[in-house]
Amino acid sequence: GDIAQLTPPWPYHQEFYGSDDLVSFCVHELETTIERIGPGRIAAMFGEPVMGVAGMVPPPDDYWPRMTQVLKEHDILFVADEVVTAFGRVGAWYGSSHYGIEPDIIACAKGIASGYMPIGALIIRSEVADVLEGDYSGGSYGGHAVSCAVAKACIDIIERENLLQNARERGLQFLQELQPLLDLPVVGDIHGLGLAIGVELVSDKVTRAPLPLDDPTLVARFREDTGVIFGLHGNTLVLTPPLVISPEEVSRTVEAVGSVAERLSTDGAYHR
Ligand SMILES: Cc1ncc(COP(=O)(O)O)c(C=O)c1O
Incomplete structure (x- = not known):
């Protein structure tokens, strides 16, 4: 080509x-x-x-x-x-x-x-x-x-409003507060820069095989259960919040990511 x-x-x-x-x-x-x-x-x-x-x-x-x-x-x-x-x-x-x-x-x-x-x-x-x-x-x-x-x-x-600095600081806060979620069986990697953050979900941490998340209603179900709207790009939960996000809102979003990741099992099933 x-x-x-x-x-x-x-x-x-x-x-x-x-x-x-x-x-x-x-x-x-x-x-x-x-x-x-x-x-x-x-x-x-x-x-x-x-x-x-x-x-x-x-x-x-x-x-x-x-x-x-x-x-x-x-x-x-x-x-x-x-x-x-x-x-x-x-x-x-x-x-x-x-x-x-x-x-x-x-x-x-x-x-x-x-x-x-x-x-x-x-x-x-x-x-x-x-x-x-x-x-x-x-x-x-x-x-x-x-x-x-x-x-x-x-x-x-x-x-x-100095939002570049807020994006940098809140982004670092996200990465820091998300870190403990790496202990969960489906959380393979947490990465990002500023307020562009991804939580990569896997079915196997050794092979890094993607968690199969093909149910198109998942994002709506995550939202209903946590009050947070996530992006889902393949097997990565994507967080791109407004640049004005506050420290409290970051923590609340991290909590929502945690509760979603805890309800997912390594076969991709979501348990409510
Ligand atoms: C990386 C990237 N480039 C370009 C685009 C623009 O695509 P379009 O003009 O089709 O909206 C997008 C849209 O999401 C994008 O994510």
Whole structure:
């Protein structure tokens, strides 16, 4: 096909990398993939700074700096999909700024207007943007004034209320308070960055096999039993609360995660 996929940087799943170190494996795989296809035939690499749909999985700190260094050496563009991670979700304006990298293009949406209005944006490095100039294909709602006004107001509030710091502090509180749940038989891993947190549920802690959670009514049942709305991405419970969440609300959410995890058995059955 026209797209080559790379192994995801997923620290809990060491089985993806055999006996290699995760980052060395991924960097080597990128280098050999570029060699196989030919750098002149690769338009760009796309990646999420923190993998969202996989269940809010942050890579090791040196993953993005080393991967983007290889891309730069081969003159290949890097496009950061920050639809989930930008505008405070991970405790920084961008996931890229957290990891200290400068993508050529950043795609963002959701958090710009805190979800209140539909709006998305591309942030493009000037050398790349210059090439596109004059060839812009707009859309019916491009530059929508109300969406832009709401986005501006949200960005002002994130600054004024210091919400990047709140996302960082409450995120650390989440990780700390969730930690004891690792003693439960179905809780395999707890990971996250800022207020993008995942609790990966497994049926076997040795093989890290996913807990089978295919009942589509589960999220509704979790909500009825705990009063908390969870995301469920595959076998990962996902927590992406508002950036204004308080310390008390964090503790109450952790309690809800605990009560859900306690009611799940290793065959995936949920006992009410
Ligand atoms: C990582 C990521 N990229 C992009 C998108 C945007 O997709 P769409 O434009 O289809 O809403 C989403 C939506 O959830 C997403 O999670």
